[in-house]
Amino acid sequence: MSARELPYREAIREAIQIEMQRDPDVFIMGEDIGSYGGIYKVTKGLYEEFGPERVMDTPISEAGFVGAAIGAAMVGKRPIVELMFMDFSLVAADQILNQAGKQRFMSGDDFRVPMTIRTQQGAGGGVGAQHGQSLEALFMHIPGFAIALPSTAADAKGLMATAIRMDDPTMFIEHKTLYAEKDPVPEGEYLIPFGKAAIRTEGSDITLISYSASMLPTLKAAELLKTNHGINAEVIDLRTIVPVDWATLTASVMKTGHGIVIHEAHRRGGVGAEIAAELTQRTWGTLAAPIARIGGLDIPIPFSPSLEAVWHIQPEDIVNTALRTLKK
Amino acid sequence: MSARELPYREAIREAIQIEMQRDPDVFIMGEDIGSYGGIYKVTKGLYEEFGPERVMDTPISEAGFVGAAIGAAMVGKRPIVELMFMDFSLVAADQILNQAGKQRFMSGDDFRVPMTIRTQQGAGGGVGAQHGQSLEALFMHIPGFAIALPSTAADAKGLMATAIRMDDPTMFIEHKTLYAEKDPVPEGEYLIPFGKAAIRTEGSDITLISYSASMLPTLKAAELLKTNHGINAEVIDLRTIVPVDWATLTASVMKTGHGIVIHEAHRRGGVGAEIAAELTQRTWGTLAAPIARIGGLDIPIPFSPSLEAVWHIQPEDIVNTALRTLKK
Amino acid sequence: MSLSTQQLEEAYAEMLRIRGFEERAQELYAKLHFKGSTHLGIGQEAVAVGTRLGLQDGDLVAPTYRGHAYALAWGMTSFSLFAELLGREAGSNHGRGGSKHMGSAELGVIPGNAIVAANLPIACGTALRAKMDGDDEVTVVVFGDGATNQAAFHEAMNLAAVWDLPVIFLCENNLYSEMTPIKDAVKVDELSIRASAYGMPGVRVDGMSVGAVADVVSQAAARARSGQGPTFIEAMTYRYCGHMPGDLCDYRTREEEAEWKSRDAIEACETLLIAAGKTPAETAAIRAQVEADLNTAEAEALASPLPDPSTINRGAAAWMETSR
Amino acid sequence: MSLSTQQLEEAYAEMLRIRGFEERAQELYAKLHFKGSTHLGIGQEAVAVGTRLGLQDGDLVAPTYRGHAYALAWGMTSFSLFAELLGREAGSNHGRGGSKHMGSAELGVIPGNAIVAANLPIACGTALRAKMDGDDEVTVVVFGDGATNQAAFHEAMNLAAVWDLPVIFLCENNLYSEMTPIKDAVKVDELSIRASAYGMPGVRVDGMSVGAVADVVSQAAARARSGQGPTFIEAMTYRYCGHMPGDLCDYRTREEEAEWKSRDAIEACETLLIAAGKTPAETAAIRAQVEADLNTAEAEALASPLPDPSTINRGAAAWMETSR
């Protein structure tokens, strides 16, 4: 497969476009995604290609249209729903957590919900406490959704296509600060399985585990560790948090003996807690130090740049934690 | 303080009653809580004592009346809101997580939200997938609420009174299977601070950490461990999960070298993950085995009794995990 | 749409079957054959049966937790419902759902929903599919008077209206949401006025008359099928039983109950049948047949096995881990 | 309520102040003095100013993310708003909230809300307090046309109606929710009809006329104060600017914009003032004074410091841990 550079937003669009061309049951709906092309322009051009019936603008009724997507999915469609900001998932939380994720089980496998919820998250740039949250832990805890949080354009394309084709509900969480990031992206149909982490940098001293936009400070920290301290970090991109690729994580931590999980979401009760607790179980005996966690501070996201910078994870936070973990 | 036996539901009622007598700004609202006294009869008699203005029946509008409680709290009231089943918190999730928990911070400390959300959770008895969930992890992850999950009538009384008097939002999570459980409960004003765990059984071999109704199988497991295996478990009741009493937990695990966290909520991304990850950090070097976690299975709660029994934690599950942890 | 004798007879049998089922469910619960509450529609049968009569094969229904009547009216067997109530493997949902969630993909029954009003948006979705695919299938979604105060009601009503969806919003106004009288929950006298907020027709109908219900439903269905969009129907009805087991109904008067029971839909239907020439012996025979069938189904369900615990994964997605 | 010359003059100055603030906000954003979007109400000033004129001191307002106008009309200083925009410690929210959340407990401004319609239930709560305590304070809650399709709108409208709360629901119908025209989002012609679904009076008013707005608001307030409950007001207005920075408004026509601008509320107010005997020199002096004040406030805000990172805990509850 040949690849060309494409920004993250366009890679996602391409996956949706190809899936809509392949399967007439795929459609997408959300607020201002039609002729406007979406606030972050992910759906730009789809309206022109597929028309208002398959690229549907909705009223500001998240619970309503997520529910409508569930219903359509239960009778054979493959809807994609855009939630403009992930924070708005909370006005649709009942439909997402009590409905979509439970229909198949409660019906004794009589109904399935092949729906994809697309949304974007992330602080940074003054979006504040109600437009920047990273809420993936909520959707990980309650069984129902497979969840992807791609950090590269290629992953975004491959995981989006897989999500759309899956027979159970998936949540596809983009990050607002990644939309313009470019990567080589394979052309045509391209699928990446859920549950397969990517080793971004090989290393033998410590395993850094992250996903989504937090991969950026994590990769930066790995560089700093190497350059300034001669430490070889292995950097793993989880890609999906449901399911988690335990095999890759376990093998890496067994090799390095040290691990840190890094994510932008609040640390308390975050995905890092699950990874750290479970990995500790799985690698006990080879661990040389407790697995550390780094997350957003345990307060709402502040608006002011001087406070937002403290709230956010910096590469130095990761470096310092690595040094502490390695007792250097 | 003298104490008499009182069921859990009456202990909660007594705390509310005393606080309503003390402070005219305290009021309570919810569905069918007035003359009917609430589905689980917690508010029985309050309507007669305080009248419809302070014991308010509401339409089926959880987002609406949680929001109204927030607004009232922002201008000086101390509302208590009953959410009939915790599962219904999801239709009010925006008000709870995006509004109540953030107002104080976003306003630069200009507004406070001294509101208490009371609700009940718990599987068992065929309540099924939409009426039995334990969702505390969701509300722990997003900063905002202090969260209590009492397991005894006395704790329920003391923690409820504290919750009502707190100046920030609190969530008070009852368990439907505990309402009829009796304990000695102190009379009159009685307060238990948040963040103070209770050691229910002292022991030196392994620390069992739990809360709410899962204390019952946990205490039973401790008995079985003692009787059948000569193992002395220390049993700790967390009482509040925000804040967590790290000092008590750390001291215990440092003493025993082993720990298990047990809760009814799904294990993945549950409170147990946070406790295990953090305790591992805090007790590293004294830990003889990884801290284990036991939770509800990672599927919606099944209705049928034969499946519900498997979904639920049994004392034997805890015993087996303890034996495995202790390598016995 | 006035009902033929044949239709009246079918409606009569169906309402009897529903009531007989509900009464047995009540007893099974009282005798501790199952747990976890159940919400019965004794007294409300005409709404479900009239609705089904007003529709066509292939039309979908999305009921509430008080959904047995619709499941039966849509052709699900009483055996599969008894078995589901009892949590048996042979139940409509293989025991995974229970009383509140009975459904059938084959028969067009979207599972009942235990969250008030949550099936309204979902029904917009099934209707959206029909519209997208150019099928003339209609979805009817059922909910109570109290549900009209819940958020999802509003968003679904508006979506259906603005998208001209082939959906019928069927409100069973039984005057109470649990123990709260509707007059304490809304300030309007008729709920049907709520339709006007969405530019949707709203109509109130006597829910104790199976013919009247069939009538308005068939008109709404015709509207929906011709692309004119949704209709809101407020069917005035009454549940003779409590909201749930143990509810003593002390929030309403015995007089009110008696007044509604005096207009019982099954009795009214029997009177019509007699007037149409049926003999009391013939109606008694229908009753007896329904009773016998229900007895058989109940006994068979009671004799059928619970799910094997090792099959707990049925209906779980591949990535749900169920080991402890 | 027809406005006195004195009131007209105040309204004129206030609308100028608001527009001047918004234009400066736009420029500050364009010049990268702050980030994170901001939602301006250029063109809609008469709604905020008329509303404040129709109310009394002590009445509360709960705006949206497009809330600067209300914050200013309720007496918050332009300095504290500039400083908040810029994330400074001296800002109304000490830089914690930003453009969308400006509020003041002292002045009765419930913080703006970045979740569409979320302030409606909250406003029911502040009104409930007044009712409980027997105060005759009124709360006005502001939202857009698009917000009337959001769940919380519905629940709040119904609660307020059934509890006779002293609250005014003020809908700024500017014809668009972000880029979506209201006619694509609802099927009704007038949003005010939505009030009837709750048994609440609904009225439409010209939102480009400060007097007309003051009029209906003061009537609604009188109703609320006398215990008769809420009113829904639909104020027809138009935002001259985009929904947010970068919005090029290519979803609407230049003709439509011109038509609305030809009815500009500030110009109309100036015409009235001149008709009432003010000279052009006098109105120019008012303009100049407003400009000068805004320039000073803006400069002071730009010169004021950002919050000290060590104070990040301000407004955090005791149990929030902020160490990493």
Ligand SMILES: Cc1ncc(C[n+]2csc(CCOP(=O)(O)OP(=O)(O)O)c2C)c(N)n1
């Ligand atoms: C969101 C939500 N809130 C509350 C409940 C609890 N509940 C179950 S049924 C019911 C009453 C519903 O009344 P109505 O809509 O009139 O229907 P009815 O039960 O009378 O048929 C309530 C409050 C629920 N299941 N879901």
Ligand SMILES: Cc1ncc(C[n+]2csc(CCOP(=O)(O)OP(=O)(O)O)c2C)c(N)n1
């Ligand atoms: C629940 C929710 N959904 C979507 C958004 C994104 N959003 C912000 S403003 C807006 C448009 C609101 O339109 P309207 O209510 O007409 O108010 P206006 O902005 O025109 O003043 C939308 C969709 C949001 N903030 N909250």
Ligand SMILES: [Mg+2]
């Ligand atoms: Mg009802």
Ligand SMILES: [Mg+2]
């Ligand atoms: Mg608008």
